[in-house]
Amino acid sequence: xxxxxxxxxxxxxxxxxxxxxxxxxxxxxxxxxxxxxxxxxxxxxxxxxxxxxxxxxxxxxxxxxxxxxxxxxxxxxxxxxxxxxxxxxxxxxxxxxxxxxxxxxxxxxxxxxxxxxxxxxxxxxxxxxxxxxxxxxxxxxxxxxxxxxxxxxxx
Amino acid sequence: xxxxxxxxxxxxxxxxxxxxxxxxxxxxxxxxxxxxxxxxxxxxxxxxxxxxxxxxxxxxxxxxxxxxxxxxxxxxxxxxxxxxxxxxxxxxxxxxxxxxxxxxxxxxxxxxxxxxxxxxxxxxxxxxxxxxxxxxxxxxxxxxxxxxxxxxxxx
Numbered sequence: 001x002x003x004x005x006x007x008x009x010x011x012x013x014x015x016x017x018x019x020x021x022x023x024x025x026x027x028x029x030x031x032x033x034x035x036x037x038x039x040x041x042x043x044x045x046x047x048x049x050x051x052x053x054x055x056x057x058x059x060x061x062x063x064x065x066x067x068x069x070x071x072x073x074x075x076x077x078x079x080x081x082x083x084x085x086x087x088x089x090x091x092x093x094x095x096x097x098x099x100x101x102x103x104x105x106x107x108x109x110x111x112x113x114x115x116x117x118x119x120x121x122x123x124x125x126x127x128x129x130x131x132x133x134x135x136x137x138x139x140x141x142x143x144x145x146x147x148x149x150x151x152x153x154x155x
Numbered sequence: 156x157x158x159x160x161x162x163x164x165x166x167x168x169x170x171x172x173x174x175x176x177x178x179x180x181x182x183x184x185x186x187x188x189x190x191x192x193x194x195x196x197x198x199x200x201x202x203x204x205x206x207x208x209x210x211x212x213x214x215x216x217x218x219x220x221x222x223x224x225x226x227x228x229x230x231x232x233x234x235x236x237x238x239x240x241x242x243x244x245x246x247x248x249x250x251x252x253x254x255x256x257x258x259x260x261x262x263x264x265x266x267x268x269x270x271x272x273x274x275x276x277x278x279x280x281x282x283x284x285x286x287x288x289x290x291x292x293x294x295x296x297x298x299x300x301x302x303x304x305x306x307x308x309x310x
Contacts, residue, residue: 002159002209002275004246007237035245039220042234047293049237052207052248054157065194079197082162082204082279085286090190091159093207093278095250097288112289120157123248124237129292130302131240133252134267137284138202147285 006120008032008106010053015117017057017087019071022114023151027098029113029121031106040124044103048127051113053094054120055087062088076142097127112151161275163187163261165208170272172212172242174226177269178306182253184268184276186261195279199258203282206268208249209275210242217243231297252282267306 012027029051031040043049067078070086081089098110108124167182184206186195198204222233225241236244253265263279 002161002211002277004157004159004248006157007245036220036235038222039235040237041222042232042238042295045234045293045295046238046298047290048288050250052250056157065191067193067196077197079200080191080194082194083197083201083281085280085283089278090162091277093159095205095207095280097286099288099290122157122246123244125240125250126238126294126298127288127292128240128294128298128302130299130305131252132287132292133203133254133282134306135202135254137282137287138200139281139283140197140200143201143281143283144285147283150285151289 004122006032006122007035008121010113010115010117010119010121012113012115012117017116020149021152023112024153025113026101026109026111027113029108029110029124037106040103040106040108043108043126044100046126047100048097049100049108049110050095050097050125050127051121052123053115054122055092055094056120058087058092063090063092064088065090070142070146159277161187161277162190163276165268165270165272165274165276167268167270167272172271175304176307178267179308180268181256181264181266182268184263184265184279192261195258195261195263198263198281199255201281202255203252204255204263204265205250205252205280205282206276207278208270209277210247210249211275213242213247218245218247219243220245225297225301
């Protein structure tokens with residue numbers, strides 16, 4: 001077993017887990033008090049940051065690895081948990097690329113973080129073009145349908 | 156503290172940590188024996204997978220959060236650990252988008268995984284275009300210079 005200590009916490013206007021409409025959500029990540037604020041120095045030279053966090057509201061009985069229909073939609077094929085980005089997964093890790101708004105001391109403000117208020121954050125990484133896919137991305141139709149409203153704004 | 160159990164292990168021709176030339180490295184990820192093989196079902200419908208792993212060879216005394224020059228290069232500015240993707244970071248998590256070659260049972264073969272042989276894997280996620288940056292990516296010059304040979308092949 002590997003032990004992890006959250007480096008900070010998400011502060012979000014969203015207190016409840018929702019499937020869609022994360023596009024215009026503005027959140028902050030507050031670093032743990034014993035971590036040096038300078039650990040964020042230079043991050044705002046990047047436009048985007050990848051946030052690695054824990055779906056901490058998922059209880060162990062909701063973690064599955066058997067193939068199932070994403071969002072229980074019978075129109076979509078049964079796929080394994082590692083072919084989905086659903087939260088009920090072993091180790092309950094979420095990773096999301098967000099747009100950086102600003103950094104102030106030990107607080108990072110971002111847009112488009114799909115994590116609810118109070119979510120523990122494990123890591124923050126700068127997004128470099130070199131770490132994005134270097135070939136055309138291919139994905140099944142069900143995943144495009146599932147994502148149709150994910151980033152839609154609520155306005 | 157949050158406990159994580161690796162879901163599998165990296166098998167790589169690279170046994171030693173190296174800075175560069177990861178582009179043509181072919182690795183496999185072998186799922187833990189008690190995880191259902193079907194947890195990978197459907198993943199090969201995607202061209203790319205994000206691998207979340209642990210830099211397990213980094214000892215606690217090598218984890219820093221103070222600002223420093225990336226790769227100790229004085230030509231580059233001092234930046235905090237969360238403005239870098241270096242391995243000596245709190246929780247020692249690495250995340251890399253790899254190209255999927257094939258999946259056979261509980262084994263996933265990928266190209267471009269920058270993790271050495273024996274690395275514990277925490278999660279595997281399909282890459283969806285919708286989770287890539289939705290705006291132009293901006294990044295500082297030092298990061299482009301640092302990445303210049305990262306994916307270069309060794310041939």
